[in-house]
Structures are given as structure tokens and as C-alpha cells.
Amino acid sequence: MGDVFNWQINRKMPFPYKEHRPAKQAAWVFDLNKCIGCQTCTMACKTTWTCGRGQEQMFWNNVETKPYGFFPLAWDQKLMELLGQQTWKGATYQGKTVFEAGGTSETIGGFLPDEEDWAHPNLGEDETSGTATAGMGFSLPHLIWMYHMPRICNHCTYPACLAACPRKAIYKRSEDGIVLVDQSRCRGYRECMRACPYKKIFYNLVTKVSEKCIGCYPLVEEGDQSRCSEGCIGKIRLMGLKVNPEHYDPANPIDFLVHEKKLALPLYPQSGTEPNVYYIPPLHVPLAPLQQVFGPGAAHAQETYKRVREGKEPEIQALLHLFGCTHQILGKFQIQGEMAIGYDASGKEIVKVPLREPIHLRKRFDAERDVARLNIT
Amino acid sequence: MKIWWKKLPQVIILLAFLLILPVLALADTIVSSKVSGDIPLDPAWKGWINAKPVTLPLSPQKIAKPYNENPSIKQITIRSLHNGKNIAFALEWKDSSKDSLPKEVSFSDACAIQIPIKNDPATPFYMGKTKKPVILLHWKAVWGEGVVDVPKLYPNVQADWYPNGDKGFNTAEGWKHGKRYLAGYAADNPISTPTHPNGAEELLAEGFGTLTTTPNQNVKAKAVKTENSWKVVFIRPFKGEGSYNPDWAPGKTTLINFAVWDGNKQERGSRKGIVKEWQTLQIQ
Numbered sequence: 001m002g003d004v005f006n007w008q009i010n011r012k013m014p015f016p017y018k019e020h021r022p023a024k025q026a027a028w029v030f031d032l033n034k035c036i037g038c039q040t041c042t043m044a045c046k047t048t049w050t051c052g053r054g055q056e057q058m059f060w061n062n063v064e065t066k067p068y069g070f071f072p073l074a075w076d077q078k079l080m081e082l083l084g085q086q087t088w089k090g091a092t093y094q095g096k097t098v099f100e101a102g103g104t105s106e107t108i109g110g111f112l113p114d115e116e117d118w119a120h121p122n123l124g125e126d127e128t129s130g131t132a133t134a135g136m137g138f139s140l141p142h143l144i145w146m147y148h149m150p151r152i153c154n155h156c157t158y159p160a161c162l163a164a165c166p167r168k169a170i171y172k173r174s175e176d177g178i179v180l181v182d183q184s185r186c187r188g189y190r191e192c193m194r195a196c197p198y199k200k201i202f203y204n205l206v207t208k209v210s211e212k213c214i215g216c217y218p219l220v221e222e223g224d225q226s227r228c229s230e231g232c233i234g235k236i237r238l239m240g241l242k243v244n245p246e247h248y249d250p251a252n253p254i255d256f257l258v259h260e261k262k263l264a265l266p267l268y269p270q271s272g273t274e275p276n277v278y279y280i281p282p283l284h285v286p287l288a289p290l291q292q293v294f295g296p297g298a299a300h301a302q303e304t305y306k307r308v309r310e311g312k313e314p315e316i317q318a319l320l321h322l323f324g325c326t327h328q329i330l331g332k333f334q335i336q337g338e339m340a341i342g343y344d345a346s347g348k349e350i351v352k353v354p355l356r357e358p359i360h361l362r363k364r365f366d367a368e369r370d371v372a373r374l375n376i377t
Numbered sequence: 378m379k380i381w382w383k384k385l386p387q388v389i390i391l392l393a394f395l396l397i398l399p400v401l402a403l404a405d406t407i408v409s410s411k412v413s414g415d416i417p418l419d420p421a422w423k424g425w426i427n428a429k430p431v432t433l434p435l436s437p438q439k440i441a442k443p444y445n446e447n448p449s450i451k452q453i454t455i456r457s458l459h460n461g462k463n464i465a466f467a468l469e470w471k472d473s474s475k476d477s478l479p480k481e482v483s484f485s486d487a488c489a490i491q492i493p494i495k496n497d498p499a500t501p502f503y504m505g506k507t508k509k510p511v512i513l514l515h516w517k518a519v520w521g522e523g524v525v526d527v528p529k530l531y532p533n534v535q536a537d538w539y540p541n542g543d544k545g546f547n548t549a550e551g552w553k554h555g556k557r558y559l560a561g562y563a564a565d566n567p568i569s570t571p572t573h574p575n576g577a578e579e580l581l582a583e584g585f586g587t588l589t590t591t592p593n594q595n596v597k598a599k600a601v602k603t604e605n606s607w608k609v610v611f612i613r614p615f616k617g618e619g620s621y622n623p624d625w626a627p628g629k630t631t632l633i634n635f636a637v638w639d640g641n642k643q644e645r646g647s648r649k650g651i652v653k654e655w656q657t658l659q660i661q
Binding site: 051052053054055056057102104105106107112113114115118166167168182183184185186187188189190191193203204205206207208209211 | 439441442443444445446479480481482483519525526527530531534536538539540542546552555557558559560561562563564565566568569585586587588643645646647
């Protein structure tokens, strides 16, 4: 095993392949302040990709409620136990990654979930962290809390699944960093399923090989966002192509939110796989659980989001308005006065939205229909 | 007159050694005895009485990670016969659970025979290496179960609709019709075909991770499960049609090795019990 640099844990770590980043990396930002757990993304993905025989139990996209929801059961609790003590010294992770938690007979620390762990994807949905007691009032963060966490494959820079496969049946595309299971090469060992810290590899019961989120690569090749991103009715998702963190482009939507403003954070960065789905942490949840999930950047991200709501971050505000406004991948974005503008990879303008939704007032009485209006805005 | 009896102890020792020598040679040698006529693909065939069984211990696999520090199956008994045209192997081992329908996190019982393409002891017994290929004859219990459709695994599963699913999925024809959403099958993965009529697979390898199913398949296998054991019979022609063939024939000796997986203990891939060194196969 050689050593590769992982920017999310700010140090080197072992990995069986050479350090390499694709020129462009498929990446997503999910705003957890807006997710209502409607599961439209889940249905979009399932209807498109996993409605075949043998795929019944697969949810390449799932939405679980935190703190008591998981799919598969307790996947992250087991990951926490596997990694042991997870301390940070500033931005540098001091504990073990999965690549350092294998012990003597494994290259990667992992586990195969039990069969029944896959059977209840809605367990804990909408469950709060505690029960409301008389006299409780509103506060920020909430005294009892829950939030929805939509999850897909993170198309990691250092995928544990790819590292675990003894046959090199998993590969990472050089054009967009999407990680795929080669359906002709897999023999169903499920070492990938054991190794993935996020448990986003699934087994097809009839074809007897493993399957996973394909990042909607046929859409990406056409310049479009993934089905789950496009289908989100709450407009919480943005899919883009981020570039190398060392020389990121602040006009690139994903780079801007992840590297420039540090508003969007990776999921369990301590896993060491450098996941590429980034979350804007919810404001109403206390800091401690968020720090465990998103790392030491959680406090800064919450503060930054508050500043957006106070009108102090117009660029972020503009970009957030562009979420869910186009099916195309935005290569660049810009704020121009009161307008947010999105451009495709070639620089062509594809969408323009106002920062403030215009309000039109209509007359109280509709003379044409001879009736009073019930609603005038 | 020579006092010949003074040399007697040396003579006795020499004679004893000469007598033991063939026995020593046979201890780790698997002899494939010649029989006449067809060898049926039947583990219960009475003709197996003509084969001398050799029992080999199975060792942990600690050469390539992930290791198997404690393999479930401890020993395997091998028998071999041939009729000049085809060679047959009967592998038998104790296993009290039948794992032939791999589900979400379970695996199929399996076994394999490994023979180097060239009878060269420098070929690593752990899957060969570059320029020193090995041939694998591989059996999996699941390949004897016919078309494995979801209700066979989970009888109470409910689902409303599948695209192109109107022909069902319990026949090969149904799978062909619904191929669009059976990605492994559509990609011509040999693991993903609806049926495995040969019951076994022939593969080549040149080191870890290089295992490849060969385009021409000449091996067949059939297995029988008793309450406590598996018995698997493999039959393959010495010279397979359009195949990569080991350097073996009647009258020749070659190297051979074996591996076993207990699906119940999540054994698969490198997590196997192996015979720790090349064994000798003497084809009569």
C-alpha cells in the first residue's frame, strides 16, 4: 500500500493505488436545511435504475432520518465502532481511516451487514432525538431534533469498494470520477459491500453480481444532472463537476461551496475515502452530532449559512437559488445585481433566476368575471 | 568363503527402503486409475470404488488478503479415474449445511481443482503468475439449482411490476425478455446467466485477481448433498475442444491442487481453505 493525500482529513493515508484525481469529479451538494424527506429522489432513482428483478431491496438513493434512521440498519454506528476513537487536531484527523482499521488479515476495515439490516429502509423515519415535554419552547438549535439525510454513492476519490475488489472489477472513470462496478467482471464476492463505509454497494439476487449508483453517467455525458438531483422537488440538490482542490475555480458552483466558502461538508470524512457528496448542515441541529457526521468544519458551515439568511453572503444566496432550476450541469455561476445566472460547461447561459421572487398584486375585484378575488398575490 | 551374512543388515535395510519407497511416493500422490467405458456424471456411481481415495488437509489462506485464518472445512477427499479420453475427479468433504442459494449476504458452497498449464513446479500453487498460467475447474452449489428467481430465495417477497417482466423470471426465456434490467446478464457475465447447464466453470489465471472464464467450456460437474457432506464429480476431456489444456495425458504425471468454500461461513474468493502445496496427479 502506498500513501495518498486526502484533503478532507488533511493528511496522507494508505491506499493500494497511486494518488490520482480525475480532471473533473462528479460531485453533489445537498442542503439539509431544506430536505423534507419526501423520498421523491428515492423514487426517481428506483424508477430509473433499480426496478428490475433482483433489485427489490436496493436503494441506490435513500433518505434516512437522523438520529434513529439508517439504511442498512446502524451502518454509521457500526462504522463509528470500527474506527474507534475519532479525534481531530484542527483540520487534521488523528484517528484511523478504514484503510488503517483492517487489522492483520484484512486490507480494509469493514463488515457485511446482516440480511435483515436491509429489510427496513424506513426504520426511524421522522423519529426525533427525544420526546417533547411540557413547557418546551422554540430555540435554535432545537431542544429535540431530527433531520433527513439523503444519501447516494459518494463516488469517492479513494473508494474503499474499488480498493477492496480482488479482481479490479470496480473502476473510477477518468473523465468524471464516477465509480462503477464492471458488470462483466464482477463475480459477486461482495468484498466491496463489506468495505464501503457508507454501505452503498448492493447485491443483485438474480444476476448474482454487485451493483451500485452509477452517478447517472449517461445523463452526465449529455451535460445533465442525475435523476435524483433533477427530481428533487425541494430543490435541495445540485450536481456538478468539481476540479482539483489544489486549484479550484470559485466560479464553479461545487468548488465555491466546498472549497471557497466551506459551506458544504463531506459525510463522515474520517472514513478516509474522500467522499464527493457534500452537505450543508442543518441549522436547527446541535453542533456535537453534526461534528461527528461532518467533521470540524460544521460550526463554520452553520455560521456561514446564518450569514446567508442575514443577507451577508449574496453570492452563496445566488447559487442556492440556482439549485433545482435546470436539468443541466452548471459549469459556472455568477451574481449580477439581483439575478443569479447559471452557465453550462462551455460558458453558454442556461438559466437566470431572481434573488427575490417578484410579487405582483392584482385588483381585489375581477371585473371581467364579475367576482371578488380570494387571493391577490 | 565370503561371510555374506555380515552384509545382511545392509541388505535388509536396502530391501526395506526399496519396499517403502513406492508407498512414500503414493502417500501424497493422487492416482487416476484407468477404467474402460464411459464415466457417468454421477457422484453415486459404483465405479468410484476403483479409485484410491486420498485425503488432504485444508489450510488457512494467508498468502493474499483478505486472508482466511480459520477455514471452515478441514479436509477434502479426492478420487480420480479416467478412460483415456476423459478424466474424472470426485471431491468429497464434510459440510452439514447446504448453501446453494446465495441470498443478500450469504454465499454458495464451492470447490475448485487447479492444474498448471505446464507441468512446472515453479508455477505458484496460489493461482499461478504471469507466464505461468493455471487452469481452474470450478463448481458452485448454486449452479445446480436451475433458474434462481427471487421467490426461490425469499418466498414472501411482494413486488408490483417490472419493466419487461411480463414473461416472469423463473425461466431462461423470461430473463431474455427482461434483460434490460438484468445488467450482469446483459453484460454477458458468466456468473449471471439464468442456467448453468454444465454445473461447473473452466477458468484460467495468471496470479491473484486475474481469474477469467475461458471462452470454450469443456468441464461438467454434478454434486450430491448428504446430511453431512458434499460429493462433487467433475468430468473433462484431456484435450478440450478449442481449450487451453494442461500438459496431461494417460501415462503422465502432473501437479494438482484443491480449494473449498463453505458458503455458510461467508467464504468466497480468497477467503477459502486451500491445500497448502502442489500435489502430484499420476495418470495411469
